[in-house]
Amino acid sequence: MEASLQELKTSPRxxxxxxxxxxxxxxxxxxxxxxxxxxGHKRGVCWYVxxxxxxxxxxxxVDGDFQCHNFDSSNVE
Known part of the structure; x- marks a missing residue:
């Protein structure tokens, strides 16, 4: 994240x-x-990690309204 912030600060454009x-x-x-x-929208593409x-x-x-409880949490971790 630091690298991204530094890039934004030093970007010539x-x-x-x-x-x-x-x-x-x-x-x-x-x-x-x-x-x-x-x-123009609250959220774009969403995914689980x-x-x-x-x-x-x-x-x-696509559509941030999908709820996490619909996902089988046994697949996480």
Whole structure:
């Protein structure tokens, strides 16, 4: 994350772009559901990850309204 922030500070161009910031818990682990922002909407593409941020296969979807409890938590960790 430090590298991304440094790149933004030193970039010679001021081009608007979306910066993805992961959704983490208080202990610093990734929350199960991650979403990229999308212009004009609350959320864009969302996906599930394990607590270390590794994407779980077959768990990508569009529309941030899908609930985490619909996912079998036994596959996490």
């Amino acid at each position: 001021m081009v608007p772009r979306i910066v993805y910031l992961p959704n983490c818990d208080r202990k610093g682990f990734y929350k199960r559901k991650q979403c990229k922002p999308f212009w 394990d607590k270390y941020g590794m994407k779980l296969p077959g768990m990508e979807y």
